Amino acid sequence: MNSAECSCKLDAFSVEASRLPDHARDVAAAFSRDGLVRIKNILPLEVAEALCCRVQSELEQRRCDGDPVFFGDVYGYEDSGHRWDLKLQLSNEVKVALVSILGRLQKVLETLRPSWQLTEMAAMCTFPSDPGQPVHADTSHVYDQQVVTIFVALHDIVSARGPTKMYPKSHLDGELHLGMKEVDEDSAVLCTMNMGDCVVMDSRLLHCGTANTSDLHRFLFYTSWMQPARRSRGSTNSILPQYEERFSLRAWQEWTSPRFGDPGQRTWDAQPSLHRRPGHIQKSSWEEVGLQLLMQPAAAAQKASMRNHRAGAGIALAGLGLLVYNLAGPRLFVAPQPEMLGIPRHGSEARGEAVIMCAAKPGGRPVDVTQEAMPASTIKVKTGKGELTVDQQFDKKERTTRWLKTLKGKFVYRGPKPADPDQFIKVNIAVPLAPKQASNTKIMNQVIEELRRVSGVHPVATYFTANNAELGYRVGDKSGAKVNIRGHLMNDFLQRLNTIVLPRVRDFEGLDPTSFNRKANYWMHLPSQEPFNELDELLDSREVVHGFNIRILNNCFTQPDALKLMKEFGFPFGDPKPKRVRVPKDPYAKFKNKGKGKKKR
Incomplete structure (x- = not known):
C-alpha cells in the first residue's frame, strides 16, 4: 500500500x-x-x-x-x-x-x-x-x-x-x-x-x-x-x-x-x-x-499599581463605615462592590464573584448555592443510635476541630482528623456463607481462591462468635472468608470496580447514595461472581454461587463529604432506593379471633 x-x-x-x-x-x-x-x-x-x-x-x-x-x-x-x-x-x-x-x-x-x-x-x-x-x-x-x-x-x-x-x-x-x-x-x-x-x-x-x-x-x-x-x-x-x-x-x-x-x-x-x-x-x-x-511582565506591573489602589480604597471604606455607625448607630453595613469605587476585579476575587452565599435559615449555616444539591435522602440519615442530620454531622466535625486546636502539641488520639484531606483508607471484601457451606472444604477453597484473585491478597477465614441452635452453628465454626486491601492494591481494585465490575452487574441502575453508615463508610453488595472477569476461568469448577459484601472505608467525617469523594473518583450513583414502609402490627390481633371456630367440648 x-x-x-x-x-x-x-x-x-x-x-x-x-x-x-x-x-x-x-x-x-x-x-x-x-x-x-x-x-x-x-x-x-x-x-x-x-x-x-x-x-x-x-x-x-x-x-x-x-x-x-x-x-x-x-x-x-x-x-x-x-x-x-x-x-x-x-x-x-x-x-x-x-x-x-x-x-x-x-x-x-x-x-x-x-x-x-x-x-x-x-x-x-x-x-x-x-x-x-x-x-x-x-x-x-x-x-x-x-x-x-x-x-x-x-x-x-x-x-x-x-x-x-x-x-x-x-x-x-x-x-x-x-x-x-x-x-x-x-x-x-x-x-x-x-x-x-x-x-x-x-x-x-x-x-x-x-x-x-x-x-x-x-x-x-x-x-x-x-x-x-x-x-x-x-x-x-x-x-x-x-x-x-x-x-x-x-x-x-x-x-x-x-x-x-x-x-x-x-x-x-x-x-x-x-x-x-x-x-x-x-x-x-x-x-x-x-x-x-x-503576559507575565505586564501582569507584574499591573499588580504593583493595584496594591496601592486597593490600600487607598480600604482606608476609604473604613472611614465610610465609621461615619455610618456614628450617624445611624449600629446597623447592618454592606460594603460596596469594588467596581463602584473604580477597582477592577481580577485573580481570586473574580472567581469568588460566582460564589453566592445565602443563609439556609435565620441564624443558620450559610449554604453555597452554586454547588450541586445533595440528594434528599442524605438530609436525614437513620443509624443504629438515632438520627443524624447533615447539620449535626457538620457540627460534630466543628466540635472535633475546636477540641484538637485546644491540645496545642499535647497527645493527639490516633485516627482521622477534620483537617486531613479526604481519601480512601482501605477496602474490606467479605463472603458470608451458610454453616453447612462453610464446613465444606471444597466450597471454602473456592471462596478463598476467588477472593485472592479479586483482591491480590490471600484472604483469611471468619468464624462465628455466638451459638445459634436454630441456624445450626456454634462458636468457632467457620462463617466465610474476608480480605482487607490498602495502598496501590486498593486503588487498583477501586479502578476495576468502577470501570469493569459495576458495568457488568445485571440490571445495574447506579449505586445507592443512602448506603453510608454513621462513620461515612460505604457498603455495597454484589449478588454473584458474574461481574468479575478474573473469575471466568473458575466457572467450570465452581461449587456454589455466592455474593460479595464490599465496604469502602475513608477518613471523611460527614456523609456528604464521603459522597463527594466517591463521585470525584468516578463511582456512578443513581436515585436513592425507596424506604420500606413498615406496617405496625396490631397488638390485639391474637384476641380478635378468640372464641371463633369450633368450640371445645
Whole structure:
C-alpha cells in the first residue's frame, strides 16, 4: 500500500478540536475501539512555532553537553545519531502547549479513566537519512496497563518527512503481540499531520517510525499518561527524574500555572482528588492560564499599581463605615462592590464573584448555592443510635476541630482528623456463607481462591462468635472468608470496580447514595461472581454461587463529604432506593379471633 492511501485512511480517525467538549464520549469510544484518533488544530500555530524553536535550541545544547539524563532510549536506534528522544523541562513554552492540549483533551481522558498521571514528557527529533523503525509497541499487551500517548506536530509532517505508521485495533490483538501471526499492511495508517495537529495513541498499539527521505528534520512533542501509583514495564518513561510521579491530570491547572516553579520545592500528589479538597484548587480556565504565561511582565506591573489602589480604597471604606455607625448607630453595613469605587476585579476575587452565599435559615449555616444539591435522602440519615442530620454531622466535625486546636502539641488520639484531606483508607471484601457451606472444604477453597484473585491478597477465614441452635452453628465454626486491601492494591481494585465490575452487574441502575453508615463508610453488595472477569476461568469448577459484601472505608467525617469523594473518583450513583414502609402490627390481633371456630367440648 502506498503512502497516499495510508494518509487518506487517517481521515476516518480524525476530529476537529472544537468538537471535543460536546463529543468527548464518542471520541473516547472510538479511541478504545481503534487505539488511535487524530485531533486537528489542537495547538495554535504561534504556540507550536515557539515550542519548535525551544526544542531545537534545547536539543543543540543537550547534545553539546552530552548529559545522558536528558535523552531516552529509542527502539531500534541505539546510538544511531538520526533519532533523539529529548526529555523536556517544564518551560513556559511547554506550559502554554500543555494548557492548550489538556484543556481540550481532559474530558476525553477522564471518560476513559477517572485519574491519570504524567509519565512521559519529551520531544521525538528525527533528522534526514533516518532509515525507519521496526514495528513495535511501547508497552506489552499481556502484562501492561493502558498508557495514552499524545503526539503533537510542531510543523507540517508530510509522507517524505518520516511520519509514524500505525496499525489500528492491534492493541486488542494478543496474537500479534505474541508473534503468532503477521501484521496486516493493508490496515496501516500513515499519520501525516499539519502544524498543531495531534494523534492520541494507545501505547499497546503496533506502530513504527518511517524513513525520513527529505532534507528537513521532524519534531514531535509528546506526553504519556497512565494510572497513578503504577509503573510500565515497557520503554514509556521518557521524563526527567524530578518530574516522575508528581503531576496529575486533575491538577494540571496548578502545575502549568505561572506560579509553579521548581517541583523539588513541593511534592505534587499523583491523586489530588484523594489528598486535596477541590475547593482549595484555584479553578481558572485554560485560556486564562495561557494568557498569564504569555503576559507575565505586564501582569507584574499591573499588580504593583493595584496594591496601592486597593490600600487607598480600604482606608476609604473604613472611614465610610465609621461615619455610618456614628450617624445611624449600629446597623447592618454592606460594603460596596469594588467596581463602584473604580477597582477592577481580577485573580481570586473574580472567581469568588460566582460564589453566592445565602443563609439556609435565620441564624443558620450559610449554604453555597452554586454547588450541586445533595440528594434528599442524605438530609436525614437513620443509624443504629438515632438520627443524624447533615447539620449535626457538620457540627460534630466543628466540635472535633475546636477540641484538637485546644491540645496545642499535647497527645493527639490516633485516627482521622477534620483537617486531613479526604481519601480512601482501605477496602474490606467479605463472603458470608451458610454453616453447612462453610464446613465444606471444597466450597471454602473456592471462596478463598476467588477472593485472592479479586483482591491480590490471600484472604483469611471468619468464624462465628455466638451459638445459634436454630441456624445450626456454634462458636468457632467457620462463617466465610474476608480480605482487607490498602495502598496501590486498593486503588487498583477501586479502578476495576468502577470501570469493569459495576458495568457488568445485571440490571445495574447506579449505586445507592443512602448506603453510608454513621462513620461515612460505604457498603455495597454484589449478588454473584458474574461481574468479575478474573473469575471466568473458575466457572467450570465452581461449587456454589455466592455474593460479595464490599465496604469502602475513608477518613471523611460527614456523609456528604464521603459522597463527594466517591463521585470525584468516578463511582456512578443513581436515585436513592425507596424506604420500606413498615406496617405496625396490631397488638390485639391474637384476641380478635378468640372464641371463633369450633368450640371445645
